[in-house]
Amino acid sequence: MKKLFLFAAVLLAALSGCQVQPEGVEAPKPLYRDPVHGGAADPVIVQNRSDGLWYMFYTCRRADLLDGKGVEWVHGCPIGIATSSDLANWEFLQYAEIGYAPDPDPTYWAPSVVDDGKLYHMYLTYVPGVFSDWDHPRHIVHLTSEDLVSWKFEKVLDLISEKVIDADVARLPDGSWRMWYNDEPTGKRIAWADSKDLYDWEDHGLLPGISSCEGPKAFFWKGSWWLICDEWKGFAVWRSDDAEHWTRQEGNLLQEPGQGLYDDVAGNHCDVVVRGDHAYIYYFTHLARFRGQQPREPREEGLSPFTTFIQVAELCCEDGLTLSCDRDAVTIIR
Numbered sequence: 001m002k003k004l005f006l007f008a009a010v011l012l013a014a015l016s017g018c019q020v021q022p023e024g025v026e027a028p029k030p031l032y033r034d035p036v037h038g039g040a041a042d043p044v045i046v047q048n049r050s051d052g053l054w055y056m057f058y059t060c061r062r063a064d065l066l067d068g069k070g071v072e073w074v075h076g077c078p079i080g081i082a083t084s085s086d087l088a089n090w091e092f093l094q095y096a097e098i099g100y101a102p103d104p105d106p107t108y109w110a111p112s113v114v115d116d117g118k119l120y121h122m123y124l125t126y127v128p129g130v131f132s133d134w135d136h137p138r139h140i141v142h143l144t145s146e147d148l149v150s151w152k153f154e155k156v157l158d159l160i161s162e163k164v165i166d167a168d169v170a171r172l173p174d175g176s177w178r179m180w181y182n183d184e185p186t187g188k189r190i191a192w193a194d195s196k197d198l199y200d201w202e203d204h205g206l207l208p209g210i211s212s213c214e215g216p217k218a219f220f221w222k223g224s225w226w227l228i229c230d231e232w233k234g235f236a237v238w239r240s241d242d243a244e245h246w247t248r249q250e251g252n253l254l255q256e257p258g259q260g261l262y263d264d265v266a267g268n269h270c271d272v273v274v275r276g277d278h279a280y281i282y283y284f285t286h287l288a289r290f291r292g293q294q295p296r297e298p299r300e301e302g303l304s305p306f307t308t309f310i311q312v313a314e315l316c317c318e319d320g321l322t323l324s325c326d327r328d329a330v331t332i333i334r
Contacts, residue, residue, distance in 0.1 A: 024332035027088040029260040030309035031282070032056070034080055035092050038307045039063035039073070041284045042110040042166075042215065042269045045087070048148055049115065055148050056082045056090060056282075056310070057111045057122075063287075063306035070132030073306050075107040079124070081149070087273060087280070088333045090310075093149075096122075100141055100153040103128040109138075110215065110269065112167045113148075114177070114198070120145045121198050123157070123167035123179065140167045140181060142199065159183075159203050160191045166269070168216045169198075170243075178243060180207070180216040180227065188212045190229065209246055211236065215269035218243065221279050222317045226272075228253070228281070234266045235283075237323050249322050254283060254313070258327040262287065262309045267327070272315065278334050279315040281325060284308045 034040035039061025047054050060080040065073040079096040098108060107127035114121050122143040127136060140159060143151040159181065166182040176196050183191045183206065190210040193201040213229035213236055220226075225240040234255025238246035254267030267283035287307040313327045 024334040025086045025088040027312050027331040027333055029311065029331075030262045030285070031088075031312045032082055032090045032310040033307070034058070034060055034063075036060065036080070037062045037064050038304060039077075040080060040082075040310050041286075041308045043282045043284065043310050044111055044113050044271045045273050045282060046113045046115055046120065046148070048083075049117075050147075052085070054084045054087050055093075055113075056084070057096060057113055058082070058284075058310065059109050059111075060095070061306065061308060063304045063308065065306075066304060068132060071134065072130055072132055074109075075127060075130040076105050077107055077109060079108050079111055086333060087275075088312075088331075097150045098124070099143065099151050100124075100126065105130045110166045112169050112179075114169045114171070116198060120148055121169070122151055123169055125165040125167070126156075137162050138165055138184075140164055154199065157193075157201055159193065159201070160205055161185050164191070166215045168218055170218050170220075172243060178218070180218055182214040182216065188214055190216050190227075207246070209248070210238070217270055217272055219272045219274055219279070221272075221274050221315075222320055224320065226323060228270060228272065228323075230267075230269045232266070232268075235270060235281075239321060239323075253281070253323060253325045254327055260311070260328060263311050263327060267311070268308075275334060279317075280312055280331070280333060281315050282310060282312050284310050 040058045042059040045056045058080045060078045062073045081093040082090040083093050084090045109125035112123045126141050127138045140157045142154040145151045160183045163184040168180045179193045190207045192207050193203040195201045213231045215230040217228045225243040227238040228235045234252035237249045240246045257264040265285050270281050270283040273280045288305040316324045
């Protein structure tokens with residue numbers, strides 16, 4: 001029966017334009033739930049050079065905090081770490097040891113992690129405390145690590161404003177680095193900056209032509225640069241030849257609800273892992289948005305309505321110009 005099921009998945013992928021191979025590991029649905037607070041969000045994945053394991057970092061929202069007056073449950077968040085040998089099966093490791101806590105109740109959001117071959121670099125959103133609303137400053141800090149667990153503070157980045165979140169960093173063909181991030185005072189637009197060494201950044205301001213969104217993710221695949229951003233109704237997608245000038249494709253990825261377990265809501269804040277001809281989008285789904293449910297309404301499963309889940313699906317590129325994604329197809333990680 002399982003062989004028949006896998007054959008059907010391969011056939012579906014082929015019909016959708018994905019290149020397929022018979023080998024691989026089937027990813028569960030949902031992929032991962034944080035075992036401590038139940039609020040895994042904003043995933044980013046990097047491979048450990050020392051042992052080959054994959055490390056997934058995520059915002060650990062406090063989904064089990066039900067007595068707050070507002071959004072305290074998305075503040076006071078640590079950064080969770082889960083590990084995997086195959087990108088499909090994940091186990092909680094521990095919280096990241098963040099060497100930056102200038103306030104009594106630090107809030108950490110949306111890490112971006114890159115490897116320069118010698119050190120790992122994290123660009124982390126920091127909020128100075130726990131608050132019941134969103135009306136407070138936040139900035140992006142740079143940290144480094146040798147082991148992906150203990151993180152040394154380097155500096156607070158000087159960017160477009162005092163209220164920036166959701167950094168994403170990628171290496172350009174010339175060896176330099178580019179950062180995309182969200183600037184909240186300008187209507188949650190995407191700004192960008194460049195660096196030669198990952199320490200000193202030249203800010204370029206707002207990225208032209210990008211609408212209101214958050215959680216940018218840029219990557220190179222199938223001969224093009226792609227920029228995927230969370231529009232709170234699935235993901236908007238832009239394509240570029242130079243990672244600077246962008247053209248938006250029609251429609252949004254992962255906007256329509258899926259049929260899988262805890263996947264019947266639009267996808268939120270993603271990472272993309274490219275492995276040769278294959279690319280996988282790791283995103284989170286938010287329980288409070290299921291079926292029009294209101295916050296703090298109890299569910300039959302006994303889960304907090306603030307619970308979030310990490311999911312994964314394979315991206316397809318049929319014409320070299322357009323990304324697509326079938327979230328209901330079985331995802332085989334190759």
